[in-house]
Amino acid sequence: xxxxxxxxxxxxERVIESFxxxxxxxxxxxxxxxxxxxxLGIVALAILLVYVANDAIRPLTADPAWHLxxxxxxxxxxxxxxxYLYRFDAESFQFGTITVGMLAVSSMFAAGxxxxxxxxxxxxxxxxxxxxFGTAFAGIVTLSRFxxxxxxxxxxxxxxxxxxGSVLFVPxxxxxxxxxxxxxxxxxxxxxxxxxVVVGRYVAADTGWRGTVLAAGIGLGVVxxxxxxxxxxxxxxxxxxxxxVMSVVPTGGYVAGRVRRHPELRPGLALAAAVLGGAxxxxxxxxxxxxAGPQAWVDWQFLTSxxxxxxxxxxxxxxxxxxxxxxxxxxxxxxxxxxxxxVYLEEYAPNNRLTRTIDVNISNLAGVPSVVYGLLGLGxxxxxxxxxRGTVLVGGATLALLILPIVIISAxxxxxxxxxxMRQASYGMGATRxxxxxxxxxxxxxxxxxxxxxxxxxxxxxETAPLLMIGAPSVLYALPTDFSSKTGAMPLQVYAWAxxxxxxxxxxxxxxxxxxxxxxxxxxxxxxAIVLRNKYQRDH
Amino acid sequence: MSTDDLxxxxxxxxxxxxxxxxxxxxxxxxxxxxxxxxxxxxxxxxTEAAKFFxxxxxxxxxxxxxxxxxxxxxxxxxxxxxxxFGVLPFVTGTLMITIGSAIIALPLGVATAIYLxxxxxxxxxxxxxxxxxxLAGVPTVVYGFFAVVYITPALATFIPGIGTFNMLSASIVVxxxxxxxxxxxxxxxxxxxxxxLRQAGYGMGATKxxxxxGIVIPAALxxxxxxxxxxxxxxxxETMAVTIAAGSRTQFLNPLDPxxxxxxxxxxxxxxxxxxxxxxxxxxxxxxxxxxxxxxxxVITLVMNIxxxxxxxxxxxxx
Numbered sequence: 001x002x003x004x005x006x007x008x009x010x011x012x013e014r015v016i017e018s019f020x021x022x023x024x025x026x027x028x029x030x031x032x033x034x035x036x037x038x039x040l041g042i043v044a045l046a047i048l049l050v051y052v053a054n055d056a057i058r059p060l061t062a063d064p065a066w067h068l069x070x071x072x073x074x075x076x077x078x079x080x081x082x083x084y085l086y087r088f089d090a091e092s093f094q095f096g097t098i099t100v101g102m103l104a105v106s107s108m109f110a111a112g113x114x115x116x117x118x119x120x121x122x123x124x125x126x127x128x129x130x131x132x133f134g135t136a137f138a139g140i141v142t143l144s145r146f147x148x149x150x151x152x153x154x155x156x157x158x159x160x161x162x163x164x165g166s167v168l169f170v171p172x173x174x175x176x177x178x179x180x181x182x183x184x185x186x187x188x189x190x191x192x193x194x195x196x197v198v199v200g201r202y203v204a205a206d207t208g209w210r211g212t213v214l215a216a217g218i219g220l221g222v223v224x225x226x227x228x229x230x231x232x233x234x235x236x237x238x239x240x241x242x243x244x245v246m247s248v249v250p251t252g253g254y255v256a257g258r259v260r261r262h263p264e265l266r267p268g269l270a271l272a273a274a275v276l277g278g279a280x281x282x283x284x285x286x287x288x289x290x291x292a293g294p295q296a297w298v299d300w301q302f303l304t305s306x307x308x309x310x311x312x313x314x315x316x317x318x319x320x321x322x323x324x325x326x327x328x329x330x331x332x333x334x335x336x337x338x339x340x341x342x343v344y345l346e347e348y349a350p351n352n353r354l355t356r357t358i359d360v361n362i363s364n365l366a367g368v369p370s371v372v373y374g375l376l377g378l379g380x381x382x383x384x385x386x387x388x389r390g391t392v393l394v395g396g397a398t399l400a401l402l403i404l405p406i407v408i409i410s411a412x413x414x415x416x417x418x419x420x421x422m423r424q425a426s427y428g429m430g431a432t433r434x435x436x437x438x439x440x441x442x443x444x445x446x447x448x449x450x451x452x453x454x455x456x457x458x459x460x461x462x463e464t465a466p467l468l469m470i471g472a473p474s475v476l477y478a479l480p481t482d483f484s485s486k487t488g489a490m491p492l493q494v495y496a497w498a499x500x501x502x503x504x505x506x507x508x509x510x511x512x513x514x515x516x517x518x519x520x521x522x523x524x525x526x527x528x529a530i531v532l533r534n535k536y537q538r539d540h
Numbered sequence: 541m542s543t544d545d546l547x548x549x550x551x552x553x554x555x556x557x558x559x560x561x562x563x564x565x566x567x568x569x570x571x572x573x574x575x576x577x578x579x580x581x582x583x584x585x586x587t588e589a590a591k592f593f594x595x596x597x598x599x600x601x602x603x604x605x606x607x608x609x610x611x612x613x614x615x616x617x618x619x620x621x622x623x624x625f626g627v628l629p630f631v632t633g634t635l636m637i638t639i640g641s642a643i644i645a646l647p648l649g650v651a652t653a654i655y656l657x658x659x660x661x662x663x664x665x666x667x668x669x670x671x672x673x674x675l676a677g678v679p680t681v682v683y684g685f686f687a688v689v690y691i692t693p694a695l696a697t698f699i700p701g702i703g704t705f706n707m708l709s710a711s712i713v714v715x716x717x718x719x720x721x722x723x724x725x726x727x728x729x730x731x732x733x734x735x736x737l738r739q740a741g742y743g744m745g746a747t748k749x750x751x752x753x754g755i756v757i758p759a760a761l762x763x764x765x766x767x768x769x770x771x772x773x774x775x776x777x778e779t780m781a782v783t784i785a786a787g788s789r790t791q792f793l794n795p796l797d798p799x800x801x802x803x804x805x806x807x808x809x810x811x812x813x814x815x816x817x818x819x820x821x822x823x824x825x826x827x828x829x830x831x832x833x834x835x836x837x838x839v840i841t842l843v844m845n846i847x848x849x850x851x852x853x854x855x856x857x858x859x
Contacts, residue, residue, distance in 0.1 A: 027747040031659055037651030041719045042671045045678065048686045152559045340570030348564055349571070358571050360849075361578050367770065367845040368838065369777025371809050372581060375834045379584040401577055408574065427550035434563045455677075462679025465779035468813055491681045491780075498685045498784050507689050515682050526677060530670060 049519070055297075055512035062294035069285050074278035081274040089267055095258060096271030098531065103251045103272075105524045110246035112324050114239040119479050120321060123183040123190075123238065124175060130190035132170035136163040184227050184237040192223045192245045199253035203260065215256070219249045297513035306477045307493065311505035316514055319493035321479040322392070322472075323461060323521075326489055329396025330403065330460050335453055337400075338407030339442075342449075345408075346415040347437055366405040373402040374469025382470060389471030392480050392487040398466045403456040410452025414445040447536040454529040458522050464491040474500065490518045585838055588831035605825055612832065616792040618811070625829060627836060629792040633707075633807035634776055634840075636795040637786070640711025641718060641775045646768055648715075649722025650757075653764075656723065657730035658752050676720040683713040684784030692785075705787025705804040713781050718771040725770060729763020730756050762851050769848035773841045779809040788814050808837050 054060075059067075085093035117123055139162040143155060150158075180186065193216075200216030223244045230240025255272075258265055286293065297312075305315030341358075349355040377398030381387045387394050418441050426436040442449075467489055468474070474496035476488035494514040497506045554560055590596035593609040607625045615626020652672070656665055687709040695709060696702050733756050741751040757764070787804030790811065794800055806814060815830050 023747045023750065027749040030749040030752070031655075034651045034655035034659060037648045038655045038668060040648055041652075041675055041716050042668070044716060045675055048690055051690050052682075052686070152557070156559070156562065337570045337573060340567045341574060344564075344567035344571040348567055358575055361575050363849070364842060364845050365574060365578060367773055367777075367841060368581065369779065369809065369841055371777065371779045371812055372585075372834055372838050372841075375812075375831060376577070376581050376584060379588060379831070380580055404574060404577070424546065424550075427547060432554040432557070432560055433547075433551045434560055458677060462677075462681070464679070464681045465783075465809070465813065468816060471816075491679050494685065495681045495780060495784065498681070498688065502688075507685075511685055511689070515685060518679060518682065522677060522679065523674070526674070 052512045052515050052519075055508055056516040057294055057296040057298060059294050063291040065289070066286055066291040066293050069289070069291060070278075070282040073282035073285060074275070077274040077278050078271070081270050085267060085271055092265050092268035093271065095265045095268035099251065099255055099268065099272045100275050101527065101531075102254060103247065103276075105528060106247040106250055107243065108521070108524060110243045111239075112320070113246050114242040115321060116324060117187065117238050117242055118236075120325070120481060123186050124180055125171065127180075127186035127190045128171035128174035129167070130194075131174060132166045135170055136166040139166070182237075184241050187238065187241050187245075188220070188223060188227070192220055192241065192249075195245055195249060196220045196223070199249055203253050203257040205257075206261075215253070219253065222252070223249060297509045298516050302510075302513050303517070307475045307496075309501075311497075311501075311503070311509040314497070314506075314510040316490060316493060316517060318476040318479050319488040319490045319514075320517070322476065322487035322492075323490045325392045325480055325483070326396050326399060326487060327457060327461060329392055329483065330400045331453070331457060333397060333400035334404050334407050334456070334460075338404050338453070338456075339411050339449060341404075341408045342411035342415055343437055343442075346412050347433065347441065362405050362408055366409065370402055370463055371465045371469060373398055374466035376401065377466060377470040388484070388486075390467075390473055390486045392483045392485065394470050395467050395472050395487055395489070396483075398470055399460040399463060402463065402466060403460045406456040406459060407453055410456065411445075411449045414448030414452060415441060417448060418444045447532055451529045451533045451536070454525055454532070458525045458529070461489075461525070462491055462518065462522060464489070464495050467492055468495070490514065490521070494518060581838065585831055585835040588828055589835040592825075592828040592832040618790045620826065620829075625832075626792075627808075627833060629790045630806060630808040630811045630833060631836075632792060632795050633786070633790075633805040633810070634837075636707050636793070636800060636805060637711055637714055637778070637782055637807050638772050638775050639795060640707060640801060641715035642768070642772055644712060644715025645718045645722055645771060645775075649719045649767070649771065650726055650764060652719065652723040653726035653730055653767075654752050654756070657727045658748060658756060672720040672723060675716065676718075678717075679780075680717065680778060681780040681784065683717055684710075684781040687713045687781065687785035699802065702802045703787070703804050705785065705789075707786055707801040707803065707805050710782050710785035711801065713785060714775050714778050717778065717781065718774050721771040721774055722767045725767030726760065726764045729760035729767070732763070733759040762854075766848040766852040769844050769851070773844035773848070776807075776844070777809065777837065777841050779813065782807050783810040783813045786810060808833050812837075 082093065082096075085096060117126065140159045143158060143162070174180070196216040196219035197212070199219050200212045200214070203215040204211030223241060226244040226248070227237045227241040230237055235243075255269065259269070301313075302315050303320070304317050305313065306318050308314045341362075345355065345358065349358075377394055378389075381394045381397060382389050422440050422444060423436055426440045431439070472492060473486055473488060474492045476486065476493075480487045494511060497511045497514060501510075555564075587600055590600045591602040591604070592606060593612065594606045595609055597603070597606045605623075607623070612625050612627050614628065615624060616628045617624045617626050618629050652668075656668060660668060688705070691709040691712055692702065692704060692706060695706075699708075702708065737755050737759060738751050741755045746754065786806065788806060788810070789804045790806045791803060793803060793805055812830055812833055815826050815833075
């Protein structure tokens with residue numbers, strides 16, 4: 001624009017032209033510099049990630065024929081199918097990618113859940129508690145169906161009593177039974193059945209209850225089948241069941257539901273088939289031909305054994321279990337409290353001094369260093385409340401306080417995104433404030449709230465300093481068995497290897513492997529959040 | 541405001557029913573919990589730190605070994621077994637990490653913000669912004685490991701005599717870690733600059749370079765400054781990366797001398813982690829010194845956050 005020639009004389013024209021050239025060059029140099037600066041941090045991190053992945057997985061130790069086999073069976077078909085779909089059918093391509101991603105991510109989390117049922121929570125305990133909450137829920141629903149005359153407070157107290165009573169008595173009663181069904185039957189009833197119903201409802205929501213029952217039945221059938229086939233290929237029933245329930249059934253349900261409603265997406269399944277089939281065929285071929293795979297440090301042994309003073313034997317199993325229990329605790333505390341605080345500030349709070357204080361306070365809390373939260377946990381929970389040091393409960397509560405400001409801030413943003421017209425429509429129908437919040441505002445804001453919470457949990461899973469402060473042992477040889485036993489965590493274990501065992505052995509083997517596991521968990525959580533956010537933004 | 545009044549009118553009849561009151565008080569309780577957290581932090585840090593100093597121990601009714609507050613604030617040596625508790629080595633360590641990471645993160649962060657807000661196409665933004673989020677999302681313990689295992693050896697080929705644990709690699713990773721913070725807050729400030737100002741610039745024949753440096757940056761200056769302060773406060777509070785990368789020697793070095801960065805120095809946060817290895821269960825001197833350093837850290841970061849808020853509020857250009 002600076003070069004518009006509007007000067008009549010030739011000399012003037014030349015002056016302006018050279019000005020223009022100088023400033024255009026400056027502009028171009030500036031732009032290039034900015035781009036370099038923007039990419040510098042990202043590229044640096046990418047290089048570091050490549051290094052650590054190389055150290056942990058060591059792809060170069062594999063037989064070249066192994067790489068070639070997988071290149072031919074997995075990479076080539078995936079690129080061919082994916083490229084074709086990406087070019088001509090972007091919607092199906094997306095559907096295919098989400099299917100593959102969902103299967104991978106859900107398998108990972110299902111493996112974590114299977115670990116809980118194998119080593120931490122006995123299926124009978126789980127079954128007993130599900131039964132207890134089920135009875136309480138049924139009782140409360142019955143109470144609210146048949147008793148509109150009873151005043152609210154009485155009903156509220158009765159419901160509370162019902163809940164407390166059944167949680168106190170039912171689990172003990174169930175566990176004291178002389179005989180109970182085998183583990184997989186109990187898990188089928190308490191885990192597979194509810195999930196199958198939810199998935200079935202998603203698949204056949206538009207066909208009434210008959211379709212739902214059919215879909216849920218199919219899901220349940222798959223679970224029972226997998227549980228009984230598992231032992232034939234060396235997987236015991238409990239992990240086989242949990243893996244199927246939490247990975248195969250949801251993914252299958254997602255695929256079935258999407259394909260039923262949008263048959264035009266069917267080509268996307270070709271991508272999933274190419275990836276899955278390619279991986280299976282490749283694995284079979286490599287096995288049959290005897291090509292050696294990479295001697296990765298992240299292997300089955302690393303994931304399933306405890307710390308060892310020899311780097312090559314060291315594993316992450318207790319730390320993974322600790323991280324899972326910590327996450328459950330953190331989510332159980334920070335989600336209700338964070339969302340509650342956000343609802344108060346956005347929906348209820350009058351514009352007074354208390355509200356402003358809370359407001360300023362939250363933004364300041366978000367900037368408090370994590371070590372200080374650790375001190376808070378150390379001082380308040382262990383010293384003044386007399387809790388033992390380093391337990392799951394203390395660690396989870398400390399981390400929950402740490403991410404609470406983040407959860408609140410993101411939940412408030414989500415609530416602010418709900419249009420006021422929807423609230424007014426609800427009030428106009430005579431709804432009370434709570435009814436509006438429950439039936440209109442929260443369902444509308446839920447995906448965005450979930451996104452924020454997942455991101456905050458990702459922050460908590462990588463935190464080390466507060467756990468060190470509250471005295472969580474950095475090396476743990478056994479899984480924590482309940483909420484009051486000492487816990488480890490993945491980042492703590494990585495820290496211990498990187499500092500206490502700072503030998504080249506550990507730096508080259510155990511630490512990269514631990515870092516890769518930690519990053520895979522984190523990145524998959526972030527990707528869930530990003531997929532949710534994109535979907536949510538598209539819908540609006 | 542009027543919609544609030546409308547809502548109030550519509551819910552006035554029901555808002556005091558037991559159910560609504562119960563639910564509202566639950567939500568209020570959740571919100572008040574955050575205030576309780578802050579009060580808990582302040583009370584705990586001050587009472588425990590008070591037990592550490594001669595002059596204040598009496599106020600909280602504490603008897604036992606204490607140290608003088610003057611020695612704590614001006615001492616240049618931290619030797620627990622000699623009874624020397626000078627916080628200055630830790631403060632200089634923290635200062636070094638702040639300066640070092642600022643040199644890396646501030647220019648890169650602002651450049652990133654300008655690129656994202658002025659130059660990048662929507663497509664480039666949709667790739668770059670999640671990538672930057674990943675930069676901030678990698679756990680700090682992983683950054684610490686990167687610094688020791690990959691960055692320090694790489695630096696050693698250029699700089700002989702660099703220690704295994706050194707401030708330079710710690711500063712580099714902390715710098716990388718806080719780039720997204722500078723970038724995202726600065727970019728918000730730059731996006732808030734109204735387009736009319738830019739268009740006026742283009743109308744005068746300015747290039748994007750002229751508009752960015754002459755119009756957008758000056759207009760967004762308060763936001764940029766507040767992003768600097770927030771990011772530096774994050775760098776000050778950063779613990780694990782520094783603990784792993786900068787080693788465990790408490791040294792009192794000149795933070796402005798570049799040679800200091802080749803040595804192992806402990807900032808406050810790393811010092812706290814180191815102290816944990818001592819006796820902290822019984823509430824001994826090590827335990828209380830932990831809180832004294834924690835209080836110092838908390839006050840510094842809190843003051844920085846408040847300053848950043850004030851800058852953002854008071855110097856905000858109203859458009």
